[in-house]
Amino acid sequence: MHQLLTLGSTHQTASGHPCTIEAFLGGGGQGEIYRVRVEDRPLALKWYFPEQATVAQRRALDTLIHKGPPGPGFLWPLELQDSAAADFGYLMPLREARFRGIVDLMKRRIDPSFRVLALTGLQLAQAFLALHTQGFCYRDISFGNVFFDPDNGDIAVCDNDNVAVDGGGASGILGTPRFIAPEIVRGEAAPGIQTDLFSLAVLLFYLFHIHHPLEGRREAAIRCFDLPAMTRLYGTEPLFIFDPADDGNRPVPGLHDNALAHWPIYPEFLRNRFTQAFTAGLRDPAERVRESIWSGALARLADSIYYCGHCGAENFYDAGGPAATAPGICWSCRTALTLPYRLRLSLPGTGAHQVVMLNHDTRLYPHHLDPSRRYDFGEPIAAVERHPSDPGRWGLKNLGSANWVMTRSDGQLRDVEPGRSAGLTPGVRLALGRVEAEIAG
Amino acid sequence: MAKRPGGELATRPLHFIWIADCSGSMAADGKIQALNTAIREALPHMRAVADENPNAEVLVRALSFGNGAHWHCSQPTPVADFKWTDLLADGLTDMGRALRLAAEQMHMPPMTDRALPPVLVLISDGQPTDDFASGLAQLMQEAWGKKAVRIAVAIGRDADTEVLQRFIGHPELKPLLANDPESLVRHIKWVSTAVLKSASAPASQAGGLPAGQNVPIPTPPVVPTDPQAADDVW
Numbered sequence: 001m002h003q004l005l006t007l008g009s010t011h012q013t014a015s016g017h018p019c020t021i022e023a024f025l026g027g028g029g030q031g032e033i034y035r036v037r038v039e040d041r042p043l044a045l046k047w048y049f050p051e052q053a054t055v056a057q058r059r060a061l062d063t064l065i066h067k068g069p070p071g072p073g074f075l076w077p078l079e080l081q082d083s084a085a086a087d088f089g090y091l092m093p094l095r096e097a098r099f100r101g102i103v104d105l106m107k108r109r110i111d112p113s114f115r116v117l118a119l120t121g122l123q124l125a126q127a128f129l130a131l132h133t134q135g136f137c138y139r140d141i142s143f144g145n146v147f148f149d150p151d152n153g154d155i156a157v158c159d160n161d162n163v164a165v166d167g168g169g170a171s172g173i174l175g176t177p178r179f180i181a182p183e184i185v186r187g188e189a190a191p192g193i194q195t196d197l198f199s200l201a202v203l204l205f206y207l208f209h210i211h212h213p214l215e216g217r218r219e220a221a222i223r224c225f226d227l228p229a230m231t232r233l234y235g236t237e238p239l240f241i242f243d244p245a246d247d248g249n250r251p252v253p254g255l256h257d258n259a260l261a262h263w264p265i266y267p268e269f270l271r272n273r274f275t276q277a278f279t280a281g282l283r284d285p286a287e288r289v290r291e292s293i294w295s296g297a298l299a300r301l302a303d304s305i306y307y308c309g310h311c312g313a314e315n316f317y318d319a320g321g322p323a324a325t326a327p328g329i330c331w332s333c334r335t336a337l338t339l340p341y342r343l344r345l346s347l348p349g350t351g352a353h354q355v356v357m358l359n360h361d362t363r364l365y366p367h368h369l370d371p372s373r374r375y376d377f378g379e380p381i382a383a384v385e386r387h388p389s390d391p392g393r394w395g396l397k398n399l400g401s402a403n404w405v406m407t408r409s410d411g412q413l414r415d416v417e418p419g420r421s422a423g424l425t426p427g428v429r430l431a432l433g434r435v436e437a438e439i440a441g
Numbered sequence: 442m443a444k445r446p447g448g449e450l451a452t453r454p455l456h457f458i459w460i461a462d463c464s465g466s467m468a469a470d471g472k473i474q475a476l477n478t479a480i481r482e483a484l485p486h487m488r489a490v491a492d493e494n495p496n497a498e499v500l501v502r503a504l505s506f507g508n509g510a511h512w513h514c515s516q517p518t519p520v521a522d523f524k525w526t527d528l529l530a531d532g533l534t535d536m537g538r539a540l541r542l543a544a545e546q547m548h549m550p551p552m553t554d555r556a557l558p559p560v561l562v563l564i565s566d567g568q569p570t571d572d573f574a575s576g577l578a579q580l581m582q583e584a585w586g587k588k589a590v591r592i593a594v595a596i597g598r599d600a601d602t603e604v605l606q607r608f609i610g611h612p613e614l615k616p617l618l619a620n621d622p623e624s625l626v627r628h629i630k631w632v633s634t635a636v637l638k639s640a641s642a643p644a645s646q647a648g649g650l651p652a653g654q655n656v657p658i659p660t661p662p663v664v665p666t667d668p669q670a671a672d673d674v675w
Contacts, residue, residue: 026489103492103493103495106449106450106495107449107450107495108448108449111443111444111445112444113444113445114444114445117445143493143495144493174644176642176644177642177643177644178496178642206450209447210447210448210449210450211450211451215451220555222555223554223555223556223584224556224557224558224584224585224588224655225453225555225556225557225558226557226558226588226643226655226656227643227650227655227656227657228650228655230643255451256451257447257448257451258446258447258448258450258451261446261447262445262446262447265446311442312442313442313444314444331446332442332443332446
């Protein structure tokens with residue numbers, strides 16, 4: 001039931017191109033979205049309801065269009081579009097069909113792997129870092145505005161017309177219930193970058209637990225879940241369900257099973273980040289987990305995945321955590337896990353290490369081997385592969401363009417040319433460009 | 442085999458009940474047909490809103506009143522499966538009896554002890570012919586009746602807005618006046634979408650809520666009024 005634009009009609013874009021309205025895609029509180037064609041290019045057009053087509057909105061869009069998208073993953077406004085009347089809209093890229101909503105994840109209509117979720121979370125953190133670096137805040141990070149590809153973790157951030165310059169004054173947008181930072185719920189603060197960080201942490205917790213981080217015993221005790229109850233739970237009396245210092249809001253079996261099922265299977269480094277976000281970060285916006293810290297933790301999470309030899313489920317290796325020496329049992333089939341070989345990478349100049357599980361399908365990317373290209377998961381430059389004639393042997397294949405140098409355990413050196421593989425043997429060291437690596441068994 | 446543990450996001454039920462006047466006067470001027478059309482028109486939008494909020498399990502029922510009152514759709518039905526069967530108009534306006542039936546369903550049990558605020562939508566074109574006050578009193582004796590978001594739609598000029606206002610119970614909220622089929626469609630759609638959304642995920646209110654109100658009610662749609670045409674339809 002669209003009402004603003006006529007299908008089949010043609011308008012002029014601000015740059016003078018004809019824009020034909022092809023289909024109605026959906027409506028919301030601010031306006032309606034149409035699929036349009038500008039010359040040969042399919043695009044989306046958001047058209048505001050007259051009462052929403054304000055001078056302030058138009059000015060905000062002008063700023064956004066002038067600045068351009070802060071990075072990949074944003075369906076950013078491209079161009080304003082006017083009508084003969086005072087109302088207007090803006091063109092943006094169409095969301096591709098491969099992107100699915102977070103609601104689909106919550107309702108289990110899609111079943112992405114943990115690896116995809118880690119890459120999705122990583123890209124979200126990177127996208128919002130890019131946005132915040134430009135001085136913008138998003139103000140409404142929530143289920144409805146973020147989409148992802150359940151096959152590879154690519155993201156599409158929508159509804160960017162709510163983006164504003166941080167500290168730019170009140171706008172009326174407070175965000176979406178359950179995602180709003182406690183200080184906004186209490187009426188003490190306006191949305192901004194610091195409150196975006198809270199909403200991002202909530203979204204990440206939802207991604208990894210299919211549950212809200214503050215909904216435990218206190219939520220269970222609420223009968224009528226109305227606004228006063230929500231204000232207490234998310235604003236005046238918030239308490240993390242896994243707060244190590246206060247067990248007063250633990251998940252209740254039967255009501256909060258997703259939280260109980262997910263939390264213990266993650267490595268300690270990820271749980272620590274959530275604990276920080278929802279204990280110190282709940283009370284003090286300056287203590288919130290920064291986007292780059294999330295990126296680091298989620299990239300590490302992807303590298304820590306290994307498969308159960310019995311059922312194939314993804315499990316996590318807790319390098320440095322209590323489970324590092326004893327792999328424990330699979331969360332899915334409850335049989336004992338066996339650790340695969342690991343690659344221990346030493347990052348030059350930092351003294352830091354990272355551990356990558358060497359699974360049958362592990363790939364190494366510039367992210368792992370080129371410190372100047374952190375979080376680049378584009379073309380792989382190394383891959384675990386089976387020996388072509390001896391299926392019992394596995395190696396790490398050089399997919400790059402430069403030789404690696406392998407140091408065997410007896411001290412002998414060998415070159416590993418592009419296209420060739422270094423056998424996976426514990427104790428073998430590899431010089432992979434600027435990164436030193438050692439295979440651990 | 443599932444790739445990850447657990448199940449769907451935990452939900453709370455949100456009971457949404459249409460309470461529709463099917464008195465004989467609703468047969469005049471196509472009013473009952475307009476109401477049937479308005480609800481059918483609103484349903485897909487209602488489903489879309491429900492789908493956007495994975496925290497709520499929206500369950501819909503319908504109650505009609507005329508000579509007495511009865512459940513038009515008695516089972517709390519997930520909105521995705523809810524199908525509207527046309528109401529037929531005949532008889533008196535036993536609104537009090539309808540509120541008593543609603544009150545029975547707001548009692549625990551059958552209500553569960555944990556839920557989102559129910560939404561009760563009373564639609565009427567006339568004056569109650571039975572004991573409205575005791576029906577309302579029975580509803581308001583129930584904890585869930587008191588917590589419910591109560592919305593009223595007045596169809597046409599003869600609707601008893603004073604009675605509808607007592608049902609709403611908050612002086613800030615007025616009955617929605619539907620003097621033509623178009624405004625009825627708009628009001629029913631607004632109730633099915635904006636009010637439903639607010640009951641399932643109420644937006645924080647910078648200034649707090651008016652006394653006694655537990656769910657912020659969004660601003661109803663502005664229905665253009667043409668004084669010349671207002672009386673022409675019904």
